[in-house]
Amino acid sequence: MIKNLILYALLLPSLWVQLKKWVHIYQLSSYQNGPFLKHLKERRGEVFAFRRVFPMALALAACALSLPLLCAGSSALFVFCNPERPAKKPLVLTYRVKRMLACAFALSLTCVLCPPLMPVLCIMSPFLLMAAAFLMSPVEKAVSRHYIKDAVRIRNSSPGLKVIGITGSYGKTSTKYFLNELLSVEYNVYMTPGNYNTTLGVTRAIREGLLPTHEIFLCEMGARHVGDIKELCRLFTPDMGIVTAIGPQHLQTFGSQENITKEKLELYNAVKDKGGAFLNTDSPIIAAGSYDGNVTFYGTAEGCDYRGSDIEVGPFGSRFTVTAPDGKAVAFETKLLGRANVQNILGAIAVSHSLGISLERLVPAVRGLKSVPHRLCLTGGAGGLWYIDDAYNSNPEGAKAALDTLCMAKDMTRIMLTPGLVELGSREGELNAQLGQYAASRCDIAVLVDGRRGVHIKAGLLKAGFDPQRIIERKDLSGGLAYVRGLEGRRMVLLLNDLPDNY
Numbered sequence: 001m002i003k004n005l006i007l008y009a010l011l012l013p014s015l016w017v018q019l020k021k022w023v024h025i026y027q028l029s030s031y032q033n034g035p036f037l038k039h040l041k042e043r044r045g046e047v048f049a050f051r052r053v054f055p056m057a058l059a060l061a062a063c064a065l066s067l068p069l070l071c072a073g074s075s076a077l078f079v080f081c082n083p084e085r086p087a088k089k090p091l092v093l094t095y096r097v098k099r100m101l102a103c104a105f106a107l108s109l110t111c112v113l114c115p116p117l118m119p120v121l122c123i124m125s126p127f128l129l130m131a132a133a134f135l136m137s138p139v140e141k142a143v144s145r146h147y148i149k150d151a152v153r154i155r156n157s158s159p160g161l162k163v164i165g166i167t168g169s170y171g172k173t174s175t176k177y178f179l180n181e182l183l184s185v186e187y188n189v190y191m192t193p194g195n196y197n198t199t200l201g202v203t204r205a206i207r208e209g210l211l212p213t214h215e216i217f218l219c220e221m222g223a224r225h226v227g228d229i230k231e232l233c234r235l236f237t238p239d240m241g242i243v244t245a246i247g248p249q250h251l252q253t254f255g256s257q258e259n260i261t262k263e264k265l266e267l268y269n270a271v272k273d274k275g276g277a278f279l280n281t282d283s284p285i286i287a288a289g290s291y292d293g294n295v296t297f298y299g300t301a302e303g304c305d306y307r308g309s310d311i312e313v314g315p316f317g318s319r320f321t322v323t324a325p326d327g328k329a330v331a332f333e334t335k336l337l338g339r340a341n342v343q344n345i346l347g348a349i350a351v352s353h354s355l356g357i358s359l360e361r362l363v364p365a366v367r368g369l370k371s372v373p374h375r376l377c378l379t380g381g382a383g384g385l386w387y388i389d390d391a392y393n394s395n396p397e398g399a400k401a402a403l404d405t406l407c408m409a410k411d412m413t414r415i416m417l418t419p420g421l422v423e424l425g426s427r428e429g430e431l432n433a434q435l436g437q438y439a440a441s442r443c444d445i446a447v448l449v450d451g452r453r454g455v456h457i458k459a460g461l462l463k464a465g466f467d468p469q470r471i472i473e474r475k476d477l478s479g480g481l482a483y484v485r486g487l488e489g490r491r492m493v494l495l496l497n498d499l500p501d502n503y
Contacts, residue, residue, distance in 0.1 A: 007063050007109075007115040011122065014056070018125035019104055021084075024091040026129060030198075030224070031096070031140075033130060036251075039496075040126055041348040043451075046138035047126065056119040060437040063115035078122070096140060103132035148235060151203040154235055157161030158212055162275070163236060165267045167221040167229055168244030169260065169342050170398035172197070173279075175244050176220050177372045178348035182365050183216055186357050190214040199231055206236075223263050224253045233270035237291040240275035241267040242347055244284040247397040248424060248431060255425070261285055268295070278350055282343055283397075287352065294356035296325075298350040301344070306350035310343055313408060318342050322349055322359060330359040332366045337388065338376050338405035340398065345369065375407055384490040386412075391495050394432050396421060400438055402496055407442040417480045420453025420491045429456045436460020441492070447472045449480040474484060 029035035040047060056140045057077035062070035080293045091097070107128060111118040121128055154160070164179070173195055180191045192205040197220040210217060221232045247257075254260045268277040272293030281287040281299035298306040304327045311317040317335040320342050324330075334345060348363055373376035374391040386409075390402040398423060404416050416439050420432045436457035439446060446456030446461055448471065458471055474480045484493050 001112070003066055003068070003114050004115050004313060006064070006068055007071050008112050008118055010068060011063075011075050011118045014075045014122045015108060015118070015125065017079055017082055017084075017104070018052075018122050019101060019129060021082075022092065022126045022129050023097055023101060024087065026133070027091060027094075027097060028089065031133065033133075034232065036126075036130070048123070052123060055081060059119040059122075060116055063118060066115075066176065074119075078167060085423060095173070096143075098140050099136055099139065099172050100129065102133050104128050104134050107135075111195055120493060121340060123422070142225075144203075147203050147207065151206040154155075154206050154233055156209055158210075158214070161214060161217055162240065163217045163219055163238045164275075165219050165221050165233065165236075165238035165241040165271065166244070167223070167267045168280075168283075168304065169247040169263055169264065170395050171244035171340065172222070172348075174241075174341065175242060175344040175347050175376050176218050177256070177367055178345050179242075179330075179351055180218055180363055181369055182348050182352040183218075183355065185352075185361055185365050186355070187215045188213055189216045189489060191218035192220045195222070196220065199230070202232060204234060212398060221267060226254065226256060226259050226263055229265065230270075238267065238271055240278070240351065241271040241282075242278045242280075242351060243286060244280050244347060245267060245397060246393055247283070247433060248427065253423070257292055261289075267290070276354075278347060280343060280347055281488075296354065306353070307344060308322040308346045311339060311343070313337070313339055313405075314356040319348075322346060324359060328359065330363065332363060334366050334369050336371055336376070337408070338401060339380055340401035340469075341403070342374055363410045366411075374446070378400060385485065385490075386490075386492045388492065388494045391497060396424075396435060398433055402494055403439055403442040406492060406494040412490040412492045413445060414443045414486065415450065415484055415487075415491055415493045416496055417444045417447040417477075417484060417493055418457070419450035419477070420448070420457055421497060422453070426497060428453070432456035433460035433463070434463075437464045440464030440466040445470045445472060447474060447480045449474050451475075451478050 004149055012380050022378055025039055026036050029039065055074045059071055059074035062074055069171050105431045108121055111121060117337040124457045158233060166176050176191055180189050183189045190210055193201055195204045196202060202219055219236055219238060221229050223229045243264055246261050254263070268279065268291065271277050272295060276294035276296055278296045278298060279291065281297045281304055282436065298303045298304055300308045300311065308320050309323065310321040317333065318341060319329050319333045321329050334341065345366060352362055353359055374389050378386065380391055381389045388402065388406060403416065406416065422428065424431050433456045437460040441464070446466065448457055452471060462468060472483055474483060484491060
């Protein structure tokens with residue numbers, strides 16, 4: 001038994017390297033087996049790579065023959081051949097991750113009885129992790145229920161608090177940031193930080209930051225599955241809501257555009273008989289709907305309650321006029337780029353004005369707005385190289401808006417750098433091909449950094465008559481960035497979507 005324990009201990013570093021890698025992917029997959037298994041299927045060559053299997057084959061022989069020195073050498077070889085790679089979003093060692101890892105290591109103790117199982121377990125560690133997650137699921141559900149109950153208590157302990165829900169297939173985070181700045185002219189405002197927009201994300205935001213002194217809570221509401229928005233509305237009872245846009249996003253989990261539309265409009269249903277819903281009619285799907293109750297429309301079309309007009313967009317930023325329901329028109333300007341930003345600002349102006357802040361007081365606040373990180377954010381400039389950072393953009397309509405912004409760059413080489421769009425289900429190839437067709441008239445060079453989706457974008461570019469010599473294919477983002485840095489002259493690079501490590 002002592003020798004078995006020694007063999008087990010010698011292989012623990014190999015198991016740790018594997019589990020740390022896969023728990024990171026599991027975390028990026030929102031702790032859901034479906035996306036995690038999809039990643040494993042797409043990366044099966046990596047799961048059973050020679051650099052993993054060969055050292056563990058040696059370890060299997062070492063365990064079978066009870067040779068500790070060979071076992072130690074095999075484990076060291078495994079660790080050496082599988083170094084930790086830099087991650088775009090590093091693993092966060094939350095309590096949930098720690099509990100999952102503790103359970104996985106506890107399960108691995110069975111290998112003490114049969115040491116040759118340990119190398120096999122190292123290779124099959126993704127499934128060990130899933131087993132640990134399954135065993136811990138009752139604990140995680142109980143912990144989540146406790147945190148959610150506490151967040152609901154905190155929200156309900158401030159009866160005068162006005163909760164404004166914000167959802168949409170795109171534009172919701174930018175609108176939230178803009179609305180926070182504009183409402184802060186008059187009110188004490190708290191918003192969900194970053195992209196905390198799931199039930200547990202909002203729960204954490206409330207428990208960590210919502211105070212009795214806050215007058216308005218801006219609650220971003222994201223959704224990947226049918227029922228997500230409805231649950232957020234049930235738990236945190238918004239008084240008002242904004243639906244920024246509806247389009248094909250997360251089709252992989254929603255299944256259809258109809259499901260997406262119905263889910264996003266759950267916010268409208270929750271607030272239409274209370275403080276009211278603000279709907280962006282520049283979104284065709286929203287414009288095509290029929291609504292009752294307390295609804296305010298904003299957009300650029302005639303008949304909107306809050307209408308944006310005289311829009312000028314250029315390298316200087318954007319200028320536009322807002323006409324309120326009472327007919328009063330006020331000119332605004334912002335340093336932010338693109339019509340998409342104008343739409344999001346217009347929604348923020350509509351809500352702020354409806355809550356009693358005059359359009360005149362909003363003018364300097366709009367002028368001072370800053371870009372939301374990774375959303376049409378202009379950076380760089382050194383050596384004539386500029387970037388439009390739209391790395392969080394992952395939907396077709398938002399991608400088109402970003403390409404329209406790139407098209408504004410004059411007397412510069414306009415470059416689209418993208419891995420393509422994901423989570424679009426069976427339409428992923430079709431929609432990426434459409435992205436390529438749309439990009440053909442809006443960029444001079446297309447740099448594709450993911451072969452699986454890049455092949456569809458390339459097909460769309462070629463179909464639209466794009467010069468094949470101007471389609472550059474690289475293995476990953478770093479290779480694409482190296483290429484654009486190596487070019488000469490004035491360049492504007494659109495960073496369109498930056499996939500997380502699980503893609």
